[in-house]
Amino acid sequence: MMGLITTIFALSMFFSINQLIPVKISDDFNTYLRAIWQRTGYSNVKLQRVEKRLGTDRNQR
DSSP states (O other), X not given: OHHHHHHHXXXXXXXXXXXXXXXXXXXXXXXXXXXXXXXXXXXXXXXXXXXXXXTOOGGGO
């Protein structure tokens, strides 16, 4: 029980400090993450089209 209280306290301190001192990420890393997000979106759309074509789309059942 004491470990749980300590963990909750540590996490709340961590999040409160992050609110006061935000972490800056570089523009290169931000651009890299956005490119991954776009490719993931494209892949999901393509997969949905293939599932509809094959008739294996779970949402259509």
